[in-house]
Amino acid sequence: MTASTFEQVRDIASDIFSVPADKITAASSPETIENWDSMQHLNLVLAVEEKFGVQLDPEDIEKMKNIGAVAALVDKLQAAGR
C-alpha cells in the first residue's frame, strides 16, 4: 500500500469509527477498534468507494480485515482501473 492511500483510508476510518487518526495503524482491525461492527464496516466500504471512485466486490469486502488491507485493496483496484 502507498503511504498516501493509507493516510486517506486512516482519515476515513477516523471519522467513521470516531477514533483519533493518530491512534489508527495499518494493523487496526475490528478486534482493536470498538465501533467496527458490521454496519460500520458497510459505512467504511461505502466511504472508500465514494472517496476513491472504486467498486468493491463482495469477495474484496471480506478481505478488508484491517486498515492496511483496505489501503492495499484500494491501490490494487485503482491500478486495475476499477
Add this chain to the structure above:
Amino acid sequence: MSDLESNSSAGDRHPSNLRVEIDRLIGEGAFEAAARRLAELWRRDPASGTASFVTARIDQLGDKLSLTKFRVAILRSFTVEPMVPLLRAEAFAHGIDLAVHVGDFNTYVQDIIDASSSLYRFAPNAVILAVRADEAAPELWRDFADLTPEAAQAAAERVAGGYEQRISTFRKHSQAALIVHALERPPAPALGVLDDQSESGQSGLIHRINGELRRIASGFRGVYMLDYDALVARHGSKQWHDERKWLTARLPIAAPHLLDMAREWMRFIVPLSGRASKVLVVDLDNTLWGGVIGEDGMAGIQVGAEYPGAAYQALQRALLDLSRKGILLAVCSKNNQDDAMEALEKHPGMLTRAKHFAALRINWTDKAQNLREIAQELNVGLDSLAFLDDNPFEREQVRASLPEVSVIDLPKNPLQYAETVRNFAGFERLTLSSEDRQRTELYAAQKERSTAEQTFQSKEDFFRFLEQEAELEPVTGLTLARVAQLTQKTNQFNLTTRRYSEAQIAELAKQARWHIFSIRVRDRFGDHGLVGVAMAHDEGEQCEIDTFLLSCRVIGRTVETALLAHLAESAAQRGRKRLVGWFLPTKKNAPARDFYEQHGFARQKTTDQGSLWTLDLNESRLRSPEWIKLKVLAEVK
C-alpha cells in the same frame, strides 16, 4: 476575481485542519464558532466519512445551538442506515437538528397498524415510507410474464388499495407528515420492448399505481409523494443502482448517490420544519447576466436566448418560477444604480425586470449591510433570506457577518446556475396558497402604503384613509393550508410560536371546545390575503388563547386589535368569564411582547417559559377599532 478568492481566509483551510479546529473550539466552549466551522467542513467535503464526523459533533453540541428540532422516522424495505449521517449533516447545514428513527426491515405494515409501535412512540414530525416496488408489488416485479392480464390488473388495484388503507390507518394514529416513495418501474421489463406496447404491461401498471397513489395522497392532509424514478433518472439509472450492494447488503443505491437520496428527503424536510427561505437576494454582474454592466455596457453583457446568454436566461426562468411559489426576489449589487437599472428595465434579453424584485439595493455599500436593510424593508428575519452571488469573496463575507442568511454556493459554470437554484431545498414548498401566488404584487402595494403613511398627521387619519376591511372566518378546508403555513412561518408577531401541521389543525377544529379563526385583510391599495390566525380553547370559566399571530405586513394597522376583540366578544357570548393567554418570548417575537398589556390584560404570573395574561370579560372595554370594517362569519359546531 482570483485574487479575491485567495484572500478569503477559508481558502487556506484544509478539511483535516478544520476538524482539529472544530474540536478545539468545542473544547473551549465556543459552540457557535464550532458550528460555523462544522457547516463549512460539510460544505467543502460532503462525504460519508465527513457525515460521521459532523453527526458525532452535533450530538456533542446538542442543545447548545439554536437549531430547529425535527424528528423523522423512515419506514423501509431496504438498507437506509448509511444515509442517516448524510441526512443529519445536510439537515444541520439547513439549521435543523434532525433526530432519525429507522424501522425494521419490512415491518412497516405492522408499525403503521399498531398504535403502540416504536414508530408512534418516537413521535415523529414526518415519516418517510421508503418501500421499493419489488416489495410493495412483488407480483408485478417478479414472474410478471406468468400473470394473465386480468390477474395483473387485479394485482395493481390490490397494491394501490393497500397503500390507501395504510395511509388512512396512519392518519388515525398520527398527524405527522407522510412522504411516500412512488414505485419505480423495472429497468428491464420481463417482455422487453413488448412491455411498452400495452397499457397493462409491467411499466404501464406501475405507472398506473403511481397515478393512483398521487390521487390517494392528495385526499389526505400532509401526505406527499416522492417521485423516486425521476430522482434516479436525474442521476442515471445505471450509475444509481449497485447490484452488488443490493444482493449482499440490501442497499440498492451506489455509494456516490447516497447523498442524493438524502438531499431529496431534505427537499421535504426543510419546508416541513419551517426552515424554508422566503426571499432570494441575487447579485447582478456575472450572476443574473454575464459580464459587468459598468464596464461592458448594455451591448456587452450576456443574456438572451443564445449561448452563453442562455445560461443566464435559464437562471432567470428559475427565479420567476420561485416567485410564482411566493418566494420574493430582491437585488443586492455593487454597481452604479443607473447602469444596473437600465439593464434591468431595457435589455431585450432579460426575463426578470425591476418589477419582479420586491427590494433593490444597488450601491457600493457592503452586502451584509444591504441584506440587513432588505430583511427590514420586507419585514422578514435574516434567516428567511437566501443569497446568490457568483463571487466567493462576497459569499464568505456574508457568511462571516450574517450566519443566519442561507448562502448558496454557485458553481463556476453559469450553465449550472439554474439547476443549483432549483435544487436548493430552502425553496421547496409542499402546498401553495393564493397568497403565495400573489406575494410579489402584495409587496408592490405595500410600497405604496408606506409612502402614503408618511403624508398623514395622525395614525388615526392614516387608518381611516386606508379603508381597511377585515374578514374573520372559522378555519375551513379551503383555508387550512394557509392557516397551518402561517403557524409554521410566522416568527415576529407571534405570541406563542406554536407550530402546527395541517392535519393537527384539522383535528383540533373538529373539537367543540376549540375555536380557530383566520383573518383576511383588504385596504384601498389591494388585498393582503389571509394574514392572521387565532386559536383558542374553552376551559371551564375561561377561554385560553393558544395561538395568536399576524403576518408582519399588517402589524401596527390595528388589525390585531380587531382579531383580539373578536376573541373576547365570542368568548363572552359563549359564557366565558375570562380570556387568558401566554406570551412565550423567543429571539424574534419582541414585536408581540407588549400586546396583552396594551389591550388591558393583567399579568397573572411569570415563569421561565413566559408570562400569562388575563382579561376579565365583564369589565373589558376591548372593541374592534371603528375604522376597520369587520365581517364575521359564524362558527358552525
